[in-house]
Structure formats: C-alpha cells, structure tokens
Amino acid sequence: MRQAYLSRIITYYNGELRDFKNHYLVVENGRIVGLTNKEQENFVDYSNYIILPGFVDAHTHLAQIDARAKWCPDLIEWLERYIFPAEMRFKDEKYARDAAKRFFKELAKNGTTTAAVFSSPFKNATDIAFQEASKMGLRVIIGQVMMDMNVPEELKISVEKAERDTRELAEKWHGYNDMLYYAVTPRFAVSCSMKLMKTLANIAKEKNLYIQTHISEQEREIEEVLKLNPKFKNYAQVYKHAGLLGPKTILAHGVHLNNEELKIIKEEDASIAHCPSSNFFLHSGIMSMDSMKRYGLQIGFGSDIAAGPYFSMLEVARDASYSNPISPEEAFYYTTLGGAKSLGFDKITGSLEPNKSADFVVLSLENFDDLDTRELLSSLIYLGDDRNIVATYVKGKEVYKKEKI
Ligand SMILES: [Zn+2]
Structure with missing residues (x-):
C-alpha cells in the first residue's frame, strides 16, 4: 500500500543535509x-510536526535497564556492585521477558529504530530478547554477553557452551526477516580468556556475524587487560590477536586509545x-572525536544504558556536543546516517532517500516554523528528549505513537 506523510522533513540526502x-514522504510496502x-x-497530515530519520543507538545494554543511575565512578567496582547482580536476574525468564518488552518499548518511544544491543549472559534470555525485538518491529543487532573469568561463577560460561549457544542463537536469528542480527559479544578483555575470544571470533568469521565488545573505557581496566595479556603492547593488539x-x-x-591503536582499528x-x-x-x-576522525574511523553514538542514564539519542547527541565541539548538523549526522554507517546499515536506513526502509520519527517542537535548519536541530539536541517524540515508524509500520499530543 502507498502512503504519504506531509511534514517538514530533515535528512541527509545524496550526502548533503536537506530541509x-x-x-510528502511517500512510502510503499515499507520502502521510501x-x-x-x-x-x-x-x-497523514504531520504538517504541525517534523520528520527525521529514525535514530541509531550503536551501543546499549538490555540487561541493565533497571540498573541506571547507580553512582560509582570506578567501572570495575560499578560492574561488581550493580551490574553483575542486575544481569544475574536474567536467569529468571519471566523477568527477562518483562525487561525485554520494556526495553524495546523505550527504544521505540525515544525514536530509536536501529540499535546494537548487549543482552545478558544467558542463552534463553537472549532468545527472549530477539523475540521481543521482533514483536516490537525494530532493526536490532543482539548478542549474548560472554565471560569466562574474573566474574561471579553464575555469570561464567565455558568455551564449549559459549560456542554451542552462539551457533544456536545465530542459526535462529541472524538475518531474521532482514531485521535481526546476531553479534558475538565478549564483554571485554578483563572477563574473557584469549581462548574464548578466539573461539567467538572464529564463529563470527565463519557465519559473517557482528562482533561487539568494549575497549579502553577506563585506565584501571586497561591496566588489568595488559596485566592479563603481558605479551601485548596495547588493548587493540589483544583484540587483533x-x-x-x-x-x-x-x-x-x-x-583512551593511543595513535597506534587507532591505526590498528582503522586497518581492521x-x-x-x-x-x-x-x-x-x-x-x-x-x-x-578529532583523533578518531583523523584516522578515518567510523563513529556511531551509543546510549550505553545503564552507565548512560537515558535512552534518548537526542540527549546522547547533546552530551556528544559537550564532550567534543561538534555542530548540531554533525551531531544529527552521527545520530542518523553516521550511526547507520557504523553498523553497516547505511544502504538500508539512516536517511530518508528512495529505496531505503521507511524508518522515521515524527517530532513536536514549539514554533519550529520560525527556525532555520541549524536552529531547529540545535533546539532538538539541546532541549529535546522522549517528550518530543510523537510517533516512530520502522519499515513504514508505526511502532510507537504518543497517546496524548
Ligand atoms: Zn557498554
């Protein structure tokens, strides 16, 4: 069915920002x-609103939805005190389903249409996460978090089971409906042996899966990684090996990546x-971001729930503009097309161009008619959050609609 949406539409188009x-955004069978x-x-008359491409969250954790805003400025201590107990709860499948439902609903409510998600260390809970992402109709990469050392026993997995679980989940979900994808997900080099990391990397290569992990977040973490892997000069070399x-x-x-590491990441x-x-x-x-850009690295923005307290990519884009001097146009790019590119989805989503999937967000903003493009994006990034989201569409299907506008 053909359907059009009348609005002010801002998107990257043929490589340029257009307003x-x-x-009318014309959509047929889920495509633009x-x-x-x-x-x-x-x-549909959205002329009192703004349409933007759906937002892309390049890194977040489903299993941490209920562990937000737990202050503790040391990563390893924060993991031990708050995050491992939070992830432990996902053994309970009833809780795992409830949390997954709430998590994907939050994504849709915040205008996020594409995301790369860490699940918990449990296979069944990860399977449930895929089921709920599919029901919500979002485009999602998900992976079971794998750890085999330096964490509580209940969260550890053997290399053999890690391989079995990965194969089973990847077989079932990778490429499902062209919407869901599997990522092998070793948490980070502090909690994964070289054997586990190598095994996961090999399956990823064999099955063309995604790989997601953490790197160089805090100094104590980096010291631990180098202590555990004394043959290597830096963190990136450990992952490369x-x-x-x-x-x-x-x-x-x-x-905290150094130039040598940035070079390795670019080469790979x-x-x-x-x-x-x-x-x-x-x-x-x-x-x-400047050094990343100097080395030509692909960058996306991630909410990183729960260390990041909010789901809204508008708020994340705001923080990105505080951490680095980027313009509203640039922040918008990384929240949409740049984010899609960082996940290899830029041919499918991230901008509103012909033949792409109709993944878009409808937003409200007071008196936006008086604003030029930069002012409008600036208002959304510096003042916006989920309250501005009126509706979210993926593949032309409404996945969220605000009850009272
Ligand atoms: Zn994270």
Missing part, C-alpha cells in the same frame, strides 16, 4: 518511494561507538 518544507511537494491522495577486529566489529568507548575497519553520557556518568574521560 524539505511542506513535503521519494520526497515530493506534489499533492498526494493518501496522506584474538581476531575480534574487522569490518563488522563495533567497539564501545575507546576513550572496525567502528567506534562513542558513548558520551556513559563516559560522563562513570567519569571515564573524554573521547576525542
């Missing part, structure tokens, strides 16, 4: 036909998920 006033100012027969770096790898943080073509809200919250330091 289409009083245009085009943008036009020619009157359309069947249309394990085979975890490649074009389908998403590395969260990278706050892996992406960085910049999580400014999380870095502020845990006092991890400030990641330099």
Whole structure:
C-alpha cells in the first residue's frame, strides 16, 4: 500500500543535509518511494510536526535497564556492585521477558529504530530478547554477553557452551526477516580468556556475524587487560590477536586509545561507538572525536544504558556536543546516517532517500516554523528528549505513537 506523510522533513540526502518544507514522504510496502511537494491522495497530515530519520543507538545494554543511575565512578567496582547482580536476574525468564518488552518499548518511544544491543549472559534470555525485538518491529543487532573469568561463577560460561549457544542463537536469528542480527559479544578483555575470544571470533568469521565488545573505557581496566595479556603492547593488539577486529566489529568507548591503536582499528575497519553520557556518568574521560576522525574511523553514538542514564539519542547527541565541539548538523549526522554507517546499515536506513526502509520519527517542537535548519536541530539536541517524540515508524509500520499530543 502507498502512503504519504506531509511534514517538514530533515535528512541527509545524496550526502548533503536537506530541509524539505511542506513535503510528502511517500512510502510503499515499507520502502521510501521519494520526497515530493506534489499533492498526494493518501496522506497523514504531520504538517504541525517534523520528520527525521529514525535514530541509531550503536551501543546499549538490555540487561541493565533497571540498573541506571547507580553512582560509582570506578567501572570495575560499578560492574561488581550493580551490574553483575542486575544481569544475574536474567536467569529468571519471566523477568527477562518483562525487561525485554520494556526495553524495546523505550527504544521505540525515544525514536530509536536501529540499535546494537548487549543482552545478558544467558542463552534463553537472549532468545527472549530477539523475540521481543521482533514483536516490537525494530532493526536490532543482539548478542549474548560472554565471560569466562574474573566474574561471579553464575555469570561464567565455558568455551564449549559459549560456542554451542552462539551457533544456536545465530542459526535462529541472524538475518531474521532482514531485521535481526546476531553479534558475538565478549564483554571485554578483563572477563574473557584469549581462548574464548578466539573461539567467538572464529564463529563470527565463519557465519559473517557482528562482533561487539568494549575497549579502553577506563585506565584501571586497561591496566588489568595488559596485566592479563603481558605479551601485548596495547588493548587493540589483544583484540587483533584474538581476531575480534574487522569490518563488522563495533567497539564501545575507546576513550583512551593511543595513535597506534587507532591505526590498528582503522586497518581492521572496525567502528567506534562513542558513548558520551556513559563516559560522563562513570567519569571515564573524554573521547576525542578529532583523533578518531583523523584516522578515518567510523563513529556511531551509543546510549550505553545503564552507565548512560537515558535512552534518548537526542540527549546522547547533546552530551556528544559537550564532550567534543561538534555542530548540531554533525551531531544529527552521527545520530542518523553516521550511526547507520557504523553498523553497516547505511544502504538500508539512516536517511530518508528512495529505496531505503521507511524508518522515521515524527517530532513536536514549539514554533519550529520560525527556525532555520541549524536552529531547529540545535533546539532538538539541546532541549529535546522522549517528550518530543510523537510517533516512530520502522519499515513504514508505526511502532510507537504518543497517546496524548
Ligand atoms: Zn557498554
């Protein structure tokens, strides 16, 4: 069915930022036909609102939805005190389902249409996460968090079971409906043996899966990694040796990466998920987007729930503009098309261009008619949050609608 949406539409288009006033976004069978100012027969009148491409969250944790805002400025202590007990709860499948439902609903409510998600260390809970993401209709990469050392016994997995679980989940979900994808997800090099990391990297290569992990978030973590892997000069070399770096790898943080590591990551073509809200919250330091850009790395923004307290990518973009001097246009780019590119989805989503999936957000903003493009994006980034989201669509299907506007 053909359906049009009349609105002010802002998107990257043919590589440039465009602001289409009083245009119709024309959608057929979930795909964008085009943008036009020619009157359309069947249309939804969003002329009092703004349409943007759906937001992309390049790094977040489903299993930490109920562990937000637990102050503790040391990453390892924070994990031990709050996060491991939170993830332990996912053994209970009833809780796992309830949490997954709430998590994906929050994503939709915040205008996030595409996300890369860490699940918990349990296979069944991860299977449930896929089921709920599918029901909500979002485009999601998910992985079971794997750890085999330096964590409580209940959260550890053997290398053999890690391999079995990965194969089973990947078989069932990777590429499902062209919407769901599996990522092998070793938490980080502090809690994963080289054997576990190598095993996961090999399955990822064999099955063309995503790889997601954390790198260089805090100094004490880096020291631990080098103590555990004394043969290596730096963190990136540890992952390179394990085979975890490649074009389908998403590395969260990278706050303290040195030039040699940035070079390795570029050579391997892996992406960085910049999580400014999380870095502020845990006092991890400030990641330099300039050095990432100097090395030509792909960057996306991540909410990193629960170290990042909020789901809204508008708020994350705001923090990104505080951590690095980027313009509203640039922050908007990383929240949409740049984020999609960092996950390898830029041919499918991230901008409102013909043949792409109709993944878009409808937003309210007072008196936006008086604002030029920069002012409008600036207002949304510095003042916006979930309250501005009126509706969210993925593949042309409404996945969220605000009850009272
Ligand atoms: Zn994280």
